[in-house]
Amino acid sequence: LSRERLDDETWEEIEDTLLTADLGVAPAQELVERLRTRARVEGVQSPEAARILLREELLALVDPALDRALRTERHVEDGRPAVVLVVGVNGTGKTTTVGKLARVLVAEDRDVVLGAADTFRAAAADQLTTWGDRVGVVTVRGPEGGDPASVAFDAVKVGIEQEADTVLVDTAGRLQTKVGLMDELGKVKRVIEKHGPVDEVLLVLDATTGQNGLVQARVFGEVVDVTGIVLTKLDGTAKGGIVVAVQRELGVPVKLVGLGEGPDDLAPFDAEAFVDGILGES
Amino acid sequence: MFATLTDRLTATFKNLRGKGRLSEADIDATAREIRVALLEADVALPVVKDFIAAVRERARGEEVSQALNPAQQMIKIVNDELVRILGGETRRLRFAKQPPTVVMLAGLQGAGKTTLAGKLALWLKEQGKQPLLVAADLQRPNAVTQLQVVGERAGVAVWAPEPGNGVGDPVAVAKSSIEHATSRLYDVVLVDTAGRLGVDEELMKQAADIRDAVQPDETLFVVDAMIGQDAVTTALAFQDGVGFDGVVLTKLDGDARGGAALSVASVTGKPVMFAAAGEKLTDFDVFHPERMASRILDL
Ligand SMILES: Nc1nc2c(ncn2[C@@H]2O[C@H](COP(=O)(O)OP(=O)(O)OP(=O)(O)O)[C@@H](O)[C@H]2O)c(=O)[nH]1
Ligand SMILES: Nc1nc2c(ncn2[C@@H]2O[C@H](COP(=O)(O)OP(=O)(O)OP(=O)(O)O)[C@@H](O)[C@H]2O)c(=O)[nH]1
Ligand SMILES: [K+]
Ligand SMILES: [Mg+2]
Ligand SMILES: [Mg+2]
Numbered sequence: 172l173s174r175e176r177l178d179d180e181t182w183e184e185i186e187d188t189l190l191t192a193d194l195g196v197a198p199a200q201e202l203v204e205r206l207r208t209r210a211r212v213e214g215v216q217s218p219e220a221a222r223i224l225l226r227e228e229l230l231a232l233v234d235p236a237l238d239r240a241l242r243t244e245r246h247v248e249d250g251r252p253a254v255v256l257v258v259g260v261n262g263t264g265k266t267t268t269v270g271k272l273a274r275v276l277v278a279e280d281r282d283v284v285l286g287a288a289d290t291f292r293a294a295a296a297d298q299l300t301t302w303g304d305r306v307g308v309v310t311v312r313g314p315e316g317g318d319p320a321s322v323a324f325d326a327v328k329v330g331i332e333q334e335a336d337t338v339l340v341d342t343a344g345r346l347q348t349k350v351g352l353m354d355e356l357g358k359v360k361r362v363i364e365k366h367g368p369v370d371e372v373l374l375v376l377d378a379t380t381g382q383n384g385l386v387q388a389r390v391f392g393e394v395v396d397v398t399g400i401v402l403t404k405l406d407g408t409a410k411g412g413i414v415v416a417v418q419r420e421l422g423v424p425v426k427l428v429g430l431g432e433g434p435d436d437l438a439p440f441d442a443e444a445f446v447d448g449i450l451g452e453s
Numbered sequence: 454m455f456a457t458l459t460d461r462l463t464a465t466f467k468n469l470r471g472k473g474r475l476s477e478a479d480i481d482a483t484a485r486e487i488r489v490a491l492l493e494a495d496v497a498l499p500v501v502k503d504f505i506a507a508v509r510e511r512a513r514g515e516e517v518s519q520a521l522n523p524a525q526q527m528i529k530i531v532n533d534e535l536v537r538i539l540g541g542e543t544r545r546l547r548f549a550k551q552p553p554t555v556v557m558l559a560g561l562q563g564a565g566k567t568t569l570a571g572k573l574a575l576w577l578k579e580q581g582k583q584p585l586l587v588a589a590d591l592q593r594p595n596a597v598t599q600l601q602v603v604g605e606r607a608g609v610a611v612w613a614p615e616p617g618n619g620v621g622d623p624v625a626v627a628k629s630s631i632e633h634a635t636s637r638l639y640d641v642v643l644v645d646t647a648g649r650l651g652v653d654e655e656l657m658k659q660a661a662d663i664r665d666a667v668q669p670d671e672t673l674f675v676v677d678a679m680i681g682q683d684a685v686t687t688a689l690a691f692q693d694g695v696g697f698d699g700v701v702l703t704k705l706d707g708d709a710r711g712g713a714a715l716s717v718a719s720v721t722g723k724p725v726m727f728a729a730a731g732e733k734l735t736d737f738d739v740f741h742p743e744r745m746a747s748r749i750l751d752l
Pocket of ligand 1: 259260261262263264265266267268289292295342343344345375403404405406407428429430431432436562563593648650
């Protein structure tokens with residue numbers, strides 16, 4: 172925004188910035204319209220002032236006031252661990268997120284059990300077990316090609332027996348268009364619930380994902396009632412702007428972000444940092 | 454969610470039939486609709502801009518035909534232009550005169566490289582080749598194990614002299630794979646590499662070192678069909694950092710419109726060669742530009 176006057180080209184640049192961050196056409200246009208109205212009403216003249224408004228409006232959209240706390244605490248009343256189910260399409264970073272989250276919890280002195288309910292992908296259970304070994308927690312696994320719901324059930328059972336604080340269940344990647352696989356996921360959740368309610372269902376979205384991210388969130392939301400988004404791979408050049416529409420349409424907040432492949436590369440979602448990323452200020 | 458481009462253009466041209474040439478205002482209206490359609494299909498913005506400029510140019514020169522209505526006519530122009538950029542004819546894999554033919558796979562984390570390695574291996578085996586899979590991702594937990602399982606499923610040999618999980622040098626593994634293949638008469642070497650970000654200079658350098666060690670006949674950039682606007686930045690970073698000869702689009706079995714195909718082909722000038730549409734080793738096909746154009750335009 173190097174121009175001196177607030178002209179059509181400045182507004183177009185602003186819209187381009189939003190589009191390039193994968194915010195989506197309709198949300199970007201709406202935001203620009205709102206900004207233009209505000210600029211007119213408030214007598215804003217310079218691109219710099221418009222930019223401040225932009226940051227303000229974008230931040231309001233992302234909503235710093237949303238409750239982004241993660242429920243991972245043991246249920247003292249009935250002596251049950253919290254259960255976190257991790258879901259999403261192929262390759263977004265589910266297994267890695269489970270590993271990183273285990274690391275965070277262990278650092279807080281919690282007892283954690285991992286459940287390898289991806290019995291489908293080549294070496295998926297090995298990958299999760301490596302993460303478990305790395306952070307020093309037990310991984311419950313089943314036979315390759317076995318029933319993922321029974322692995323998930325067993326993992327929670329082990330968690331209960333060991334009086335663990337949290338059980339983290341990793342699932343196989345699946346595209347939301349695969350009806351059979353989505354049914355299977357619904358079953359995984361229902362079978363876990365024989366032990367009691369699931370505390371968190373985290374949908375892992377890859378920051379490079381474009382407009383399909385919204386469709387993913389809708390369908391996974393319908394099938395397993397997602398309670399939070401994990402936005403991974405934000406360490407790259409992608410901005411992950413699709414989560415703005417996801418939060419708004421589904422009312423599900425982004426709770427965590429992935430910032431790398433290492434065990435410490437998981438952080439709470441920070442609305443200001445996210446907005447600055449979109450505006451190219453970080 | 455949104456009306457299709459055909460519906461939108463039909464609405465735009467409601468009163469236009471038989472007017473001779475399209476007016477500037479008609480062309481503007483068309484350009485706006487095409488822009489929205491392409492952006493909603495995840496085509497990257499700079500590519501959309503170039504594309505629309507080209508379509509405008511063509512639309513100006515065209516007579517409104519008697520046979521087609523203006524909406525159909527514009528769709529045809531857009532479709533033709535898409536197919537042209539997407540590469541017209543499918544490019545085949547080039548085999549080396551002196552075996553082994555070396556194919557290196559590169560791309561972002563989780564794009565589908567390791568799975569693709571297995572698919573390519575099976576496909577080549579079925580054509581009577583003797584492929585060798587090479588485990589040069591020594592970073593991602595159990596990437597080596599994953600390739601071994603994939604190799605077993607495909608019934609293809611795997612060169613995995615290092616255990617991975619942070620142990621071993623991928624450049625050395627890549628280099629030794631060529632000697633191994635030559636002495637054991639494998640005629641195609643498929644090198645699986647770790648996922649990496651375009652901005653990760655160290656890992657990009659490693660990819661270039663692997664490339665120099667194996668001197669691939671084909672380097673394939675593997676990209677997820679769900680990728681959005683970042684496709685351009687990432688494709689250019691890989692073109693700069695390792696260079697590639699062709700593109701493979703994965704996860705086409707979903708409902709992403711796959712505008713990335715256009716973004717990548719357009720900014721790098723490299724053809725999309727293969728399409729992956731599933732997790733099974735047989736879910737693999739050569740790329741069809743016409744199908745992709747229809748998919749992007751939701752025709
Ligand atoms: N740069 C970066 N890479 C990540 C991040 N999270 C995960 N990855 C990488 O992304 C790739 C896929 O991660 P996985 O955890 O295997 O993804 P997944 O969702 O479990 O994949 P499937 O189980 O096959 O669906 C791996 O190479 C990870 O190291 C992140 O935040 N940043
Ligand atoms: N639905 C679908 N899934 C695919 C396709 N290709 C790969 N996958 C899945 O995507 C996920 C990631 O695939 P990988 O082959 O491990 O990807 P990668 O690029 O090797 O990942 P890293 O080595 O971690 O960078 C796995 O769950 C695969 O089964 C495809 O065409 N369709
Ligand atoms: K980023
Ligand atoms: Mg996984
Ligand atoms: Mg891999």
